[in-house]
Every structure is written in C-alpha cells, then in structure tokens.
Amino acid sequence: MDIKVEIADFKLEQAMDPDAEVERDLSPFLRIYKSGRVERQLGTEVLPAGTDPATGVASKDVVLFDPDAGLWVRLYLPDLAGCTPDKRLPVVVYFHGGSFTVETAASPTYHNYLNSLVAEACVLAVSVNFRRPPEHPLPAAYEDSLAAVRWVTETGEAWIAERGDLGRVFLAGDSAGGNIAHQVALRAGAEVLGGGAVIKGLLLIHPFFWGAELLGSEDPVFGESIDSLWRLLCPGTTGLDDPRVNPLAELAPGLGSLPCRRVLVAVAEKDRLRERGRAYYEALRRSGWEGEALLLESEGEQHVFHLHNPQSDKARAKLRAVVDFLTAEE
Template identity: 45%
Template structure:
C-alpha cells in the first residue's frame, strides 16, 4: 500500500493541511448554518446566487423594521483567504447582531477561497458582488429585498481580517474604476485588517505569529510579488489615495499582531493625500477578531455599537 498520499507537504496551523498528492484539508471554518429567521431579533436571512457560472453567492440579512429605506452594508468575511464562508456560524451570528443593532441590510459575500481559487479570485468575486448590488439602483434588480429596502445612496463596505483587506481594495477600485456605478459609498469599516509588508513596524519582529502571517500570504497568492505586493501592503499601492469614500473606521485589538498595521493605515492615507476622515480605535486586552468568538462580551457589544454609530451617522 502506497502511504505517500498521506504525507504532508505543507501545513498552515489551524487553517489547512496539504498532502504530497495534491489533496488538502481545511482544518477549521468549514461548519455552516442555514439561513432563516433569528427568533430573538426577528432578523431574516437568505442565500442568493449572484453568478451561476462561478458559483458566487451571498447571504442577505434583513432586520425586522417598518422603515422602507435602510443603509446597505456589503460585508466580506475573514479567514486568511482560505477558510470560512458567508454561512459560517461565527459570521452568521455576528451579522445577525449587526443587522438588528444597526438596522441595516447586509450582503455577506461568499467569495471563492484559496487554494482552489488563489488570489486574486476573491477580489474579482467581491467586485462582481458589488456590480450585482448596483443592479438594484432603480429598484428593478433581481433581488426583492434590495429593491424594496436597501438605500444604495447610503452604502458601506466592511470586513474583518482578510475581509477587511478586501473591503479596502473594493473601495480603491470603486474610487479609481467606477464612473458609472450607481451606489454612493459613504464609508468603509476595517475590523482588524490583514495588511503586511517586508519591513517590520512596531512590535512585529517580536510577535510569535509573524512567520504565520507571511507564510499565509504567499500560500494564498502564489503569483505574488512578495510581502510588498500592493494587495497586502497599502503603503506601496499607487492607487491608495483613490479610496472612494470620505470616512473610514479602523478597529484594532491590543494583543493582535496586525494592530500596528491598522494604525499605520491612517498614516498611509494621510501622506498620500486622501482627504477624508479616519478613526482608529483600539480594544484593550483583546486579540484578533475576538468579537466573532466572544459575541456576548462587553467589548464585543461596544465594537458593534461603534459600527452602528458609524453607519447611522448623518
């Protein structure tokens, strides 16, 4: 019996194991929950197909409300570009809470992930989802919830970790490529954004997860130019000042390796001439995406209130 098929060629801890015969096993983020009605809040969710050709889909969330025009939030889940989906329990729970507390319609994009679909597939899928949303600008698009309730003049992009990276790039693409898209992007919300760079900043050199972050990027994007690729290092992106919104909220966590990159993002936008308003807020004693795994904590509740205030600020 040939046991070579069981030999491990590569493993990224907690995410994926790749075998020498090419098979791979995702080690977390594979559980899913169905859409439906959340009894305690009355938020209703459903899954919709955006592109049958690529199997691109999204999970929509509609809060229980009598208001006809609600802000629209397009959300990109995290997971290092490898794991998690729009149907993952942690994201379903989190976005049910956000929909209820912020009174917002949510489109949670189920973009394709690596290694089956290496980067930049996730960015292309995410842009396709935005274009699909804009079909509803005149209230005659394919999805009734967006036609009837979503205010495309009051739209936001958001995401956590790798999803925050995607939200950032969608805002740049929106600002640099989009003269004819019928949506008004009010702001972006970046929760613990996954940015990096070849040169260390802050306390990155001492952090035990440094090698993990770097290995993850090169695995997800085999064609990358490296750790200074503009897709991972906004400081080297010539289009960064094209960010197509006037407001940015960045949330970081004290114990998160990516914290310093979140603070540095503000400096990058400032020195490149972006003229909008940006706020960076740090949650003390917390680690990466804590709000997904401790949703009932006081700090997670405060973070969601922060999102609500940002979205509903007039």
C-alpha cells in the same frame, strides 16, 4: 504473512498514497495533501439562512451568475418594525475573514455576527461568499468580491430594490475580509457603479496587512509565517510589498484615491496585525484624502475577539461603535 510485515506494508502503502500524505500543514487552519486535496480544520460548520428568532432578522442566499462558479451571497434584512418607517436602509457589503482560506458566509461565526449587526444598526447586509485559496489562488477572491459589489448596485433583487439605499453603500470586513474591503474599495472607486450607487464608508476590522519591513513591535518569526502564507495564497506575488498585502508599499495606489468619505479602522492591543492597522490609519490621514478617518482601539484584546466572545463588554462596545459609524448622519 508475518503480522509485522503486514503492518510495515500498510504503512508503506499509506506513505505512498498522495491523498494521505501531507504536503503542507497549516494547522489550525488547513492541511494540503500531495494529491492536491485540501482539508479545512476551521469554518466548516454552516447555518442555514432563515429568520433568526433572537433578533427577527431574515436572511436568504442568492447565487450570482453561474451556479458552478461558487459565488453567492447571503442577504440580511432587519425586522422593519424596529426601523424608521419608510426610510431606505444603508447597504453593508461584508467580506468574511479566515486568512482567505477558511470560513464562509454561512459560518455560524459570521451568520450570528451579521444577525446582531443588522438588528442593531437597521441596515441591509450582503455577506459575500468568495472563492478561496489554495484551490482558487488570489486574485480570485478580489474578483469575486468586486463582482458581488457590482451585482448589488445593478441587481433588481427584491430586498435591495425595495429597501436598500444605494446612495449609502458601505464596504466592510474583518482580517482577510478587511484586506478585501480595501482592495474592492480602490477598484470600485475607479469605475462608475450602477444604480447611482455611492460608497459612503469603509470599515476595516483588524485588517490582514503586512509588509517586507517590520513595524514597531512586530515579531519577525510571525512575519516569516505571513510571508510563507501569502506566497501560498497568491502564487504570482512579488512578496510582502505586493500592494495587495501591503497597501502602504511604494507601488500601491495612494490612499487618497479611496472613493468614500468615511473610514473606520479597528485594531486590538494584543493582535499581531495591530501595527498595520494603525499605520494604515495614520497614512490615510497624511494622504490628502478628504474625509473622516476614525481609529477604534480595543485594549487587552486579541485578533477578532468580538467574534469569539460577542457578549463581552468590549465586544458590545465595539459593536456599538460600528453601528454608530454605519448610521451617522452626514
């Protein structure tokens, strides 16, 4: 057979293979093939749990409920020699970012960040590994995250039972994780949590929010990409005024129903999501919510800059502000 014919046949066969033909290219995050196979391009590296030599923070993984369900958490405990003796630690439930689709609780980005946060703040952290779209469309991540919060408040797990203060629970997350933290706070606030748990605070770092109507300096082209992504993440959505992506939409629950009494919203000047964070903060202050709302703005910085360059002066200042928020005495 002629070599040119062989090459042509090979290319035709490759083009007809649904496991090799790209249906949606969402680089640099992931590609989806016609077979349904998902190729993630970011957040695939993992680090094992253990004791971090730099901070002395210990971590371990715990599978929740059914091992086949894919829901697990990574717990972090600081070196207690550096904490106040005999004092129980605030519990921070953390939801990782990554556009809902990439990164995990074992990603180096989040493992290293939480080691630093736990060491600086002397808190007990629970990093949630939820199911991700597109294999598990929303609301799966919300359901998993709420289930993890319930587990934290009801479990007899040794670190939480012996060292955690369930009267000081904080929900926190960045980007998509900030979106999840807000949604979980609303849902958890509508029920009685076990163990006498109290959600004291909500920490939203560069939260993934959007809406059908553009705000301020928002880019319409970027808005179109958010719309396309959101419809992939949440196939049953009504669009960008779905309360799950737009907490200020007409049909969204009022922010005054948040169960906590302290909220910190962090935004960055060059982050294309910044207008949404600012609008959330302003709406919260106008809502009649009886609590303390704080806005932390980082000038000249991009989305989740503190994760990409954690040793920079601004990243260190941001970490200090987060620590102060978690440890402030009421």
